[in-house]
Amino acid sequence: FKIKYNKPILWHNIGLLYLILNQYKKAENYFLETIKADLEIGDSTSIPITYNSMASLYERLKDSKKSKKYYLEALKYLKKETISIEHVPIYAFQSAAKYYFNLAQIESELKNYDEAILNYNKSIGFISDFKSTIYIEIDIKYLYQGLAETYMILNDYKNAAITYAE
Secondary structure, three states, X not given: OHHHHHXXXXXXXXXXXXXXXXXXXXXXXXXXXXXXXXXXXXOOOOHHHHHHHHHHHHHHOOOHHHHHHHHHHHHHOOOHHHOOOOOOOOHHHHHHHHHHHHHHHHHHHOXXXXXXXXXXXXXXXXXXXXXOOOOOOOXXXXXXXXXXXXXXXXXXXXXXXXXXXX
């Protein structure tokens, strides 16, 4: 029984090691096995973490479309409206902010600037709503900087100035 629950953690960690070693196919295989096992046992707290790892893998491979796909999968488990301190581990708040930030950057790379703005604002929203209850890994100045730069690309200098001022 315990082994069944420990295998996905082990597989995910092996996948991370392969990711660090730039052995992307092996990392992908371990991440996919982790997702499959987590879905079988219903471990909804580990699933977004592994989807995030898959997104990171595809970022390293410069495949923004696949990276976006996996960030979106991770976010399905971390929707702001379903997160509450009583039901989800605290790190989920931080994870949601980080995933939206990463997704905003991917959307900018794909030149989906309206989506990038939306995701920067979602990330800022998570940090603003929950900053008193969690430690935030993302420095909020990077969020505002990315948002302002996206406004600049769109020649929306008014919103860029407002955002830089924040």
